[in-house]
Amino acid sequence: MSNVHVSPHPLVAHKLSLLRQASTEPKKFRQLIKELAALLVYEATLDLATEPVEIETPIMRTTAYRLQEKIGLVPILRAGLGMVEGIWELMPSAEVWHIGLYRDERTLKPVEYYNKLPTEPTVSVCLILDPMLATGGSAVATVDILKRWGAKKIKFVGLIAAPEGIQAMQSAHPDVPIYVAHIDERLNEHGYIVPGLGDAGDRQFGTA
Ligand SMILES: O=P(O)(O)OC[C@H]1O[C@H](OP(=O)(O)OP(=O)(O)O)[C@H](O)[C@@H]1O
Numbered sequence: 001m002s003n004v005h006v007s008p009h010p011l012v013a014h015k016l017s018l019l020r021q022a023s024t025e026p027k028k029f030r031q032l033i034k035e036l037a038a039l040l041v042y043e044a045t046l047d048l049a050t051e052p053v054e055i056e057t058p059i060m061r062t063t064a065y066r067l068q069e070k071i072g073l074v075p076i077l078r079a080g081l082g083m084v085e086g087i088w089e090l091m092p093s094a095e096v097w098h099i100g101l102y103r104d105e106r107t108l109k110p111v112e113y114y115n116k117l118p119t120e121p122t123v124s125v126c127l128i129l130d131p132m133l134a135t136g137g138s139a140v141a142t143v144d145i146l147k148r149w150g151a152k153k154i155k156f157v158g159l160i161a162a163p164e165g166i167q168a169m170q171s172a173h174p175d176v177p178i179y180v181a182h183i184d185e186r187l188n189e190h191g192y193i194v195p196g197l198g199d200a201g202d203r204q205f206g207t208a
């Protein structure tokens with residue numbers, strides 16, 4: 001589990017408790033996803049490389065540090081979309097590359113329906129965004145796509161994971177660190193995370 005990071009932050013726990021509640025309506029749900037994504041990405045980017053840059057403050061010339069790496073945000077449609085905005089506010093120069101996958105309700109296997117990655121990787125770090133890591137099928141498929149594309153450094157940033165999803169990611173892609181707010185108990189017979197929060201896409205987009 002050394003590559004799995006569960007946020008220790010009390011604000012994350014607090015906001016997650018609000019997000020889980022069935023009574024939280026879509027507008028509030030979207031706001032919480034945005035805020036949680038920003039808090040989690042702070043933890044997921046602690047090891048990004050910086051480089052020195054000479055700058056002029058109003059007082060004197062000095063050496064400051066700027067990000068050296070080009071970051072790509074890769075939201076898995078639909079539910080991952082809600083995580084983009086909060087992170088983009090912190091990293092406005094990040095590129096956003098969408099991957100469209102839905103989980104077949106019967107087989108629980110991911111079905112790809114959208115991929116508009118350019119032919120060559122344009123970023124040095126890819127942050128996959130998806131609130132839910134359930135069986136792990138969607139996350140594993142997205143890492144497969146990004147690795148085939150040529151991405152070298154990939155991280156997964158989510159909100160709630162099931163032990164089954166962590167296990168699947170770690171056996172398929174042990175090199176990809178996982179950042180989440182919480183690891184829940186298990187999956188139910190429909191592949192939903194228990195206790196979870198229900199369907200993250202439906203709850204954001206009001207389609208339940
Ligand atoms: O780990 P897995 O078992 O693959 O499940 C997780 C996936 O399921 C949800 O997407 P869903 O298929 O509901 O699509 P949606 O975001 O369009 O609602 C979720 O946002 C993940 O992408």
Ligand SMILES: O=c1cc[nH]c(=O)[nH]1
Pocket residue numbers: 079132134191192193194196197198199200201
């Ligand atoms: O609990 C789950 C599992 C998959 N997708 C969701 O949105 N929620």
Ligand SMILES: [Mg+2]
Pocket residue numbers: 079199200201202
């Ligand atoms: Mg869904």
